[in-house]
Amino acid sequence: MAETEGGAGEGEELGAPKSKLKLIIIAVSALAILSGGAAAYFFLSGKKGEEQHAEAAPPQKPPAFVEVPDLLVNLVGNPGDRVQYLKVKVVLEVKEEKQVEQIKPTLPRVSDIFQTYLRELRPSDLNGSAGLFRLKEELTKRVNVALAPNQVNAVLFKEIVVQ
Template identity: 75%
Template structure:
């Protein structure tokens, strides 16, 4: 009997011993996982987060565009015979990237004015209807001015005033 009791005590000890070892292994794994996650978060915080802010701070501020005034233009629009003559008054500015481009464009302003007037005289009043008509006009004027002032590049033609009478 004593042998049976010793065998039962040994079996109970064997069953109860693995339970604390399993808990210990689980605790060690959880602590290791938290250490890895914490180390990754600390690395990101100290190295990568501040690096992004420094890169943004070092980027130069974009330069504001420069504008070149074009003389006002008054042209008559094409109409059907017998219709009342309609006129178009336009005041535009040219948008360029840098101040030095202004000096390159100023000598060509008579050519730009001529190209604009020649094109505008061929328009009909229906060509200027709505915002789509004005957008097409702006795009066509931009294309034509870039041909006239090449190799200098104009970003956009902006309307200051446009009146159809």
């Protein structure tokens, strides 16, 4: 009988760790399900609040545009190379329509600033999209200096031809 009691004692000891392991697995699973449900509720209810805030904001006015006269300049090249030309059609983007009327009288100044800068460029300065991006940023910076109280959001290219 001693063997039977010893065998039963070992079975209980082996059964206890298995039941504890099952209890831990059930607890972790329940915790994962609850945290998943809480996360889903948080994210789904948060979107409704953002949509309500977006609807409450007043609609933005569309930007206004100012046409700059076409520019045709020769680019700087090495002596003996053929002369290359740059033709650019530019539009200035401003926030409001009333700024257009304030900028129009200063368009000769804007054209002069653009001409002066563009005449110093080399054909290699305009290579690739990075070159055009740098040109756009530089023109935006220069036009904002020229139109000091007014600000231009962006300089937009309608046409660029290097010949």
